[in-house]
Amino acid sequence: TPSNQTPAVAYKANPRLYSAQSLIGMGATALVFKGTFDDEGKKYPVAIKAINLDKATSNIQQLQQETKVLTMCRHPNICPLYQSFVHQQYLWLIMPELAASVVDILKNQCPSGMEEPYIATIMYDILKALDYIHKNNQIHRDIKLSNFLLDHFGNTLIADFGVASFIQPFSNMVHSTFVGSPLYMAPEVADSKPYGATADVWSFGICLYQLAHGQLPHENCQPLEALIKVINCDAPKLNPKRNFSKEFKQLVDLCLIKSSTERPSAEKLLECKFWNKRLDKAQIILMMNEYKLIKPQQIKFGEQVEVTNQILHQQGNYQVGNDFDFSDDEVVVKVEKEKEKEVTKEKGILDEITKMVSEVQSLRSENVKLKDENTRLRGRIQMFMEKNE
Numbered sequence: 001t002p003s004n005q006t007p008a009v010a011y012k013a014n015p016r017l018y019s020a021q022s023l024i025g026m027g028a029t030a031l032v033f034k035g036t037f038d039d040e041g042k043k044y045p046v047a048i049k050a051i052n053l054d055k056a057t058s059n060i061q062q063l064q065q066e067t068k069v070l071t072m073c074r075h076p077n078i079c080p081l082y083q084s085f086v087h088q089q090y091l092w093l094i095m096p097e098l099a100a101s102v103v104d105i106l107k108n109q110c111p112s113g114m115e116e117p118y119i120a121t122i123m124y125d126i127l128k129a130l131d132y133i134h135k136n137n138q139i140h141r142d143i144k145l146s147n148f149l150l151d152h153f154g155n156t157l158i159a160d161f162g163v164a165s166f167i168q169p170f171s172n173m174v175h176s177t178f179v180g181s182p183l184y185m186a187p188e189v190a191d192s193k194p195y196g197a198t199a200d201v202w203s204f205g206i207c208l209y210q211l212a213h214g215q216l217p218h219e220n221c222q223p224l225e226a227l228i229k230v231i232n233c234d235a236p237k238l239n240p241k242r243n244f245s246k247e248f249k250q251l252v253d254l255c256l257i258k259s260s261t262e263r264p265s266a267e268k269l270l271e272c273k274f275w276n277k278r279l280d281k282a283q284i285i286l287m288m289n290e291y292k293l294i295k296p297q298q299i300k301f302g303e304q305v306e307v308t309n310q311i312l313h314q315q316g317n318y319q320v321g322n323d324f325d326f327s328d329d330e331v332v333v334k335v336e337k338e339k340e341k342e343v344t345k346e347k348g349i350l351d352e353i354t355k356m357v358s359e360v361q362s363l364r365s366e367n368v369k370l371k372d373e374n375t376r377l378r379g380r381i382q383m384f385m386e387k388n389e
Contacts, residue, residue: 009037009039009044009082010039011037011044011046011082011083011094012037012039012083013083013084013085014085015085015087015092015311015312015313016312016313017037017038017039018035018036018037018038018046018048018092018094018312019035019036019038019309019312019313020033020034020035020048020304020305020308020309020312021033021034021035021036021305022034022305023304023305024047030049030050030051030052031049031050031304031308032047032048032049032050033047033048033049033050033305033308034047034048034097035047035048035097037094045096045097046082046094046095046096046097047094047095047096047097047098048092048093048094048095048308049092049093049094049095050090050091050092050308050311051090051091051092051093052089052090053086053089053090053091054089067081067084067091067093072136073132073133073136075128075129075132075133076155076157077125077126077128077129077132077155077156077157077158078129078132078133078157078158079095079096079098079149079157079158079159080095080096081093081094081095082094082095082096087311087312088311090311092312095159096151098149098150098151098152098157098159099149099150099151099152099288100149100150100288100291100292100295101146101148101149101150102122102145102146102148102149102150102156102211103145103146103148104291104295105150105287105288105291106145106210106211106214107214108291108294108295108296109287109290109291109294110214111214112213112214113211113212113213113214113242114211114212116212116244116245116248116274116277117277117278117279117283118211118279118283118284118287119208119211119212119248120274120275120276120277120278120279121154121156121278121279121281121283121284122148122150122156122211122284123156123204123207123208123211124270124275124278125155125156125157126143126148126156126158126204126207127204127266127269127270128270129157129158130143130158130200130201130204130266131265131266131267131270133158133197133200134197134200134265134266134267135267139195139196139197139199139200140158140200141199141200142181142184142203143158143184143200143203143204143207144181144183144184144203144206144207145207145210145211147159148207150284150288152285153281153285154281154282154283154284154285154288155281156284182223182226182227182230183206183216183217183218183219183226184202184203184206184207184216185199185202185203185227185230186198186199186201186202186203186230186260187202187230187231187258187260188260190227190230190231191231195260196260197265197266198260198261198263198264198265199260200266201255201263201264201265201266201269202255202256202260202263204255204266204269205251205252205254205255205256206236206255206256208248208251208252208255209236209238209252209256212238212242212244212248212252213238213239213242217229217236218230234258235253235256235257235258236256237252237253238252245274245277247272247273247274247276247277248274250272250274251269251272251274254269254272255269
């Protein structure tokens with residue numbers, strides 16, 4: 001069964017039937033593992049997201065929202081939720097194990113940008129999912145390339161509804177909460193103004209830009225500087241020295257209209273001629289297979305996997321030691337120290353870990369600087385910093 005369809009397997013809410021194998025992602029209060037579900041001796045691959053409720057008490061409503069959104073979404077380009085349950089102090093989300101991340105393929109295979117037909121094939125799937133989300137009175141609010149995953153059939157899926165939000169009928173389709181990733185933020189979101197579904201369209205346009213150039217607009221800026229540029233500067237434009245097609249330029253320009261009321265809907269963007277460049281999905285599968293040959297070796301993060309399996313498989317109240325935490329900075333620093341001895345030959349992996357640690361330290365430093373900034377800007381950035389620490 002394709003991973004983007006309702007599974008034939010009945011994934012049970014029994015933690016003892018799941019096992020973690022390797023750590024594949026981490027967030028402020030959660031870890032994501034590649035794992036298996038054991039159905040009477042037959043094992044099925046899954047992704048297991050473990051959210052520490054003790055560390056996320058202020059975001060319980062948001063976690064419930066994520067689960068609600070994922071459970072209700074039925075679209076071939078939205079990563080489904082197979083099962084969810086609370087066990088010990090954790091919320092466990094069981095999802096399909098997907099083949100590859102779009103951002104990883106971009107960085108490893110196309111560091112200067114993808115060719116337009118590949119961009120069209122990948123992003124058309126995302127646009128269809130966005131259209132579905134918006135027509136169901138939702139805003140994703142964190143559209144970014146790292147949330148786009150490819151399944152084994154060449155389809156692209158939106159993952160991680162961590163900050164997705166239902167639009168209440170009485171709210172006039174607008175929000176004013178500051179969430180999301182700064183480099184992908186629409187100007188109205190960065191400026192703490194009310195926003196609607198077209199904020200996702202701006203982020204979609206930034207993803208198009210990133211796929212075309214291999215990097216984001218304002219990528220080398222600190223969070224505060226990036227936000228100011230998003231608010232005050234003209235919308236990013238594709239590099240005129242690159243030989244981009246007229247259709248692609250038009251699409252990106254439409255997505256990156258600074259006025260949210262003039263920015264077109266996802267439904268309208270589906271009519272753009274650029275999508276005629278789409279490839280057969282076999283070409284995407286071929287690209288993924290090439291990526292698998294060159295992708296960095298995956299670290300298994302043995303301690304995190306072992307402790308996670310102890311939590312899953314114990315019936316009693318397994319107490320996690322103080323040295324095991326789902327906090328970004330502590331886990332990354334600890335993992336970096338622990339794994340440096342084991343993978344000294346894997347320079348690329350160590351570079352990635354070092355980069356993550358550096359980013360955490362940079363965010364902390366930026367948070368201190370905010371104390372001297374304008375009150376309105378300070379409040380906005382602090383909300384971002386709290387979310388990402």
